[in-house]
Amino acid sequence: MRTKTDNTEAHSLPDGLTYYPDNRPGIRREKRGHGFSYVAPDGTRIDRGPERQRLERMAVPPAYSRVWMSPLVDGHLMATGFDQRERKQYRYHPAWAGARSDTKYASLANFGHALPRIRRWIMRDLETEAGELQFGLAAVALLIDRLSLRAGNECYTRDNGSYGALTLQRRHLRFTKDGLRLLFKAKGGKMVRRAITDKTLMRALQKARDLPGASLLSWIDEHGTVQSIGSAALNSYLSDAADHAVTAKTFRTWAGTRAAFETAETGGASIKDIAQAAADALHNTPAIARSSYIHPKVIDLAGAEPLSLHPNRIAGLTASEARLLRFLEGG
Incomplete structure (x- = not known):
């Protein structure tokens, strides 16, 4: 978790909330019989009373595993857990959720100011060799910038057959007389058909397509193994390019x-x-x-x-x- 992002969030709390992330001691939810028990940071069980009622009101889905719950009533983060696809899910305090929505739009102008810097960063890294991680990250970032694609993730691809910039396959890229065309199924089953005439993006995708493996955008580690590019690496790359938190x-x-x-x-x-x-x-x-x-x-x-x-x-x-x-x- 990026310290820069944490500091930004800690200093933008609404009045009445305490910044308390899930890397601090919390309450564990454990399976017990047909229900759950809750274990406080000091190891004591919370079996009854107002605190038990508070935890149950959070309504964390029963299927979630590795559940962490805040010991603070006024904590900005109420609970985290992992769903059946192993995606981390967050449950925020209502006041924090509203503030985050406001902050997202309030910071959009800052992103606009950072965008030229991000684009220069991408262009620099596109000059590296295909197969290097920096080239792969830059190519994904360029694809998202020029075509406004979702990042995507392997869970959605495996479970739903849907794709995003990170999970596109070589077969989704087609050559036409006018340039390149992307054709793939996106989240929600919607077919995406995008003509690519941008010369920089065309060159980047053509270089990427020559790498081994089925993925369109990947990199090759020091052992010669083809590796996929994850969303955490992409968001870290974008944040470094912008010099503030960007996804x-x-x-x-x-x-x-x-x-x-x-x-x-x-x-x-x-x-x-x-x-x-x-x-x-x-x-x-x-x-x-x-x-x-x-x-x-x-x-x-x-x-x-x-x-x-x-x-x-x-x-x-x-x-x-x-x-x-x-x-x-x-x-």
Whole structure:
């Protein structure tokens, strides 16, 4: 867990909450008969009373394993556990969950400022040899930046046959007379068809495709073994490039907000129009795009007059990205 991220979260707590992550002593949930028992950090069992009721109200699913629960009533993190796919799940205090949502959008302008630096970082690492980890990370990051793809993970691929940037296979990349085309099933069973004409991305994918193995984007370790690229490594790479906490989802939030803004800034767009623009860019439903990937300030542009923003050109950002950044910072 990145210290930089922890410090940021600890200093952005809503009033009344205590920062208490799950690397500190917590309450364990253990299977006992047909139910569960709860064991405090000092080893005593919590079998009855208000504390037992508090733990049960968290409603952590019975199927979760390695459950950790906060001993603090006002802890920002209430519980963690691993689901049946071995994915770590988090249960936050309601006040913290709301604050995190606000913070995600409040920090989007910071991401916009960092984006030119991230893109320079990616371009530098694309000059390394195919097969090196830095090249693989840069190629995945470029794919997410240019095509707004989900990162994906091996659990979804194994269980649902769906793919993301990290799990794409060589067979998903096709050569056409106009360039390259990606064709694959994404989360939710939605088919993604993306034409690739960007020269930099084409070169990177062609280099990556020449590596051994079925995966499109991978790297080769010192023993000559082909290795996959995980989401933790990708998010660490992006955060290092930005010099603050960034994930693949941050790119998708930026992309969804940008697409929505490009529709809204011309004036007269409805909320439906704005949400649909983001959904088209992200291969999501309009409802999910609106709730998770569009900055509230852009949604507030529904029905408004056309905007007139003329920011100075920013190297590393498109013209619409520069206008979006100006808008997010108050015009």
